[in-house]
Amino acid sequence: MAATAARGLHRTGVALAVLIALTAAAACSSDSDEPAKASPRPSELPSKADSPEGRKPSASAADGRDITACADGNCEIAVSEPVNIPFKGPRGPATLSVTEVGPNTVAYTVKSGNGQSKGSASGPGQGCITVLRSNGSGNSCGGLGDAGRPSPQPDAVVIQAAAGQDGTAVLQLVSDR
Structure with missing residues (x-):
């Protein structure tokens, strides 16, 4: 009986690991054919100079x-x-x-x-x-x-x-x- 419980626990662990991997993959996927873009670094974020109010010719x-x-x-x-x-x-x-x-x-x-x-x-x-x-x-x-x-x-x-x-x-x- 201990062996049966161990196999059930092992299957649950494997299923949980697969579920976590699938969730992580879905969170990183895109419906677009374009490659994923990394989040911009703070120095790459738009500044006031990029806004219409701060725009220079x-x-x-x-x-x-x-x-x-x-x-x-x-x-x-x-x-x-x-x-x-x-x-x-x-x-x-x-x-x-x-x-x-x-x-x-x-x-x-x-x-x-x-x-x-x-x-x-x-x-x-x-x-x-x-x-x-x-x-x-x-x-x-x-x-x-x-x-x-x-x-x-x-x-x-x-x-x-x-x-x-x-x-x-x-x-x-x-x-x-």
Whole structure:
């Protein structure tokens, strides 16, 4: 009888060991074909700089983030949050107000005198071009591709806003001055 009890206890131990092994394997498995990823180390966890509030423009621009470089109607800056940019338009003071910036998204309003023009684009490689003239303005939004710097036009300020996938927009203002 002692031998029977020992065999039952042995079977129970083997069954328990198999159950523990299966439970551990299930806890480590994934329904995905991707390899399992290790938990991030504390130094790899997202920081405030990775959040939208702490995000800094990562796109390079000739004038960096200096909005004062646009005062004369000629600049190239990177922005990652809404901002107002005063500049000299064809009829005097004008303002470019970036109202939304996010991954592959940019929206803005240009005000000059009593007129205003709005542009917005979203999606990879998207952006807008606004031509501000003394007698009005015009917009075109869509794919920019490798548009590069817009060409100056007589008596106008050309504004190009390109949405970046990292949540940074590059703004270019070009005038014939």
